[in-house]
Amino acid sequence: MKPLVHAWPSEGIEHVERCPVCGSSGREQLYSGLTDRVFDCAPGRWDLYQCKGCQSAYLDPRPTPRTIHLAYETYYTHQPPVARSTERMSGAKRLVHALANGYRNHRYHSDLEPANGLGPYVFRLLPRYRKRLDRKMRSLPPPKPGGHLLDVGFGSGAFLLDAQRAGWQVSGADPDPVSVMNGRGLGLDVRQGGIEAFEDFAETFDVISLAHVIEHVHDPVGTLKMAYGLLKPGGLLYVETPNIHAYGHVHFKEHWRGLEIPRHLVIFNWESMTKTLKKVGFTEIQNLSIPSPYVNLAGKSRAIREGRDPYRFARKTLGDRFNGVRVSLPFLADGRKTEFVALYARKDHSS
Ligand SMILES: [Zn+2]
Known part of the structure; x- marks a missing residue:
């Protein structure tokens, strides 16, 4: 990954003197000089603190609301939703996928394909895996x-x-x-x-x-x-x-x-x-x-x-x-x- 050389525009930075969660001023530095290592698009080096009051971590200084968009130039949510292809899945994986779709179709009225009608029964017996599927739908109530x-x-x-x-x-x-x-x-x-x-x-x-x-x-x-x-x-x-x-x-x-x-x-x-x-x-x-x-x-x-x-x-x-x-x-x-x-x-x- 290329080193980041650009600084965040100085007029686009604000200081955070108190924890944005609980308002406490007690804190200790967790890390200094952090850079955008995930999407490699945001300029600047940043310090992260941990609040002594509530243990939340927060940036100080941080980008202002007006300039924060500079951190989202290559953010991933632009892509439209795509269905997962089953073509390259092995037989066993395809079956698990179809069972999972069957469960989701039953529980959340989706129309995912391919779906296996045994899914709701299978996942009723596997609460740990069911929770993973529910997470995709944020466990919505009916x-x-x-x-x-x-x-x-x-x-x-x-x-x-x-x-x-x-x-x-x-x-x-x-x-x-x-x-x-x-x-x-x-x-x-x-x-x-x-x-x-x-x-x-x-x-x-x-x-x-x-x-x-x-x-x-x-x-x-x-x-x-x-x-x-x-x-x-x-x-x-x-x-x-x-x-x-x-x-x-x-x-x-x-x-x-x-x-x-x-x-x-x-x-x-x-x-x-x-x-x-x-x-x-x-x-x-x-x-x-x-x-x-x-x-x-x-x-x-x-x-x-x-x-x-x-x-x-x-x-x-x-x-x-x-x-x-x-x-x-x-x-x-x-x-x-x-x-x-x-x-x-x-x-x-x-x-
Ligand atoms: Zn706090």
């Missing part, structure tokens, strides 16, 4: 009549299309104008921007999804508060975000794929996220975090450590697979150290 879902940071629109097929009325927001143009081309109700693009829609949504979004925003607590305001009483917020306490971070340190500097401005952990949600007013937090992303992230983190493009040279070793099993062993592994924090939180029925 929709109520007219149930309205908002996906913030909808990217390619693949999830919006899947949710629509499952019976949801769907809307999406994304700061990327290309994503918005593609989304409109797919006939979706989408707006350009973050969650604030829907700020006039108080108490409108049954589900709001913030998947891999909260780590990108300048005011994460403000975003969670707005989500609370836009949900109907009893509505659900889905959050998925990298976990600074992840096993992968402990192992790969500054090379961990989850850091993604400088696009990730703040990296939560299970405790800081759940505490913040409760402060905002959410209740009934349901942990949906799963250990399986470990292996995938380890392959990419290793490529980053070797100075290679993690999307072309990810390499999963036998050791990664062994660690993948180790971090998923019930009773031995800590469920709060998964690569991502994933959860549902409910807005109180009486709000």
Whole structure:
């Protein structure tokens, strides 16, 4: 990977004196001089701190809201959704794929092909694998009549299309104008921007999804508060975000794929996220975090450590697979150290 020589424009940098999650000023430096090693497109060298109050990590200084777009020049969400080809799969893999599609068609009313009708029965017996499939659909509950879902940071629109097929009325927001143009081309109700693009829609949504979004925003607590305001009483917020306490971070340190500097401005952990949600007013937090992303992230983190493009040279070793099993062993592994924090939180029925 070529060394980054450009600096971030100096007028496009802001200082962060207090933790953007809990407001504490106590901190220690985790890493200094970090560069964009994931998409190799953002200029600058960056320092990451860990808050002594809530243990979240955050960039200081960081790009301003006005200039942050410079970090997204070759970001991957521009691509339209593509179906996975089964042509080059072995017979056994094709069968597993068809069973998985059968389960998803049954549970989420999708029409994936090829599908095997035994899928729902097979995956009922395999809860660990079922959770992996559910993760693709963010474990959506069955929709109520007219149930309205908002996906913030909808990217390619693949999830919006899947949710629509499952019976949801769907809307999406994304700061990327290309994503918005593609989304409109797919006939979706989408707006350009973050969650604030829907700020006039108080108490409108049954589900709001913030998947891999909260780590990108300048005011994460403000975003969670707005989500609370836009949900109907009893509505659900889905959050998925990298976990600074992840096993992968402990192992790969500054090379961990989850850091993604400088696009990730703040990296939560299970405790800081759940505490913040409760402060905002959410209740009934349901942990949906799963250990399986470990292996995938380890392959990419290793490529980053070797100075290679993690999307072309990810390499999963036998050791990664062994660690993948180790971090998923019930009773031995800590469920709060998964690569991502994933959860549902409910807005109180009486709000
Ligand atoms: Zn903090």
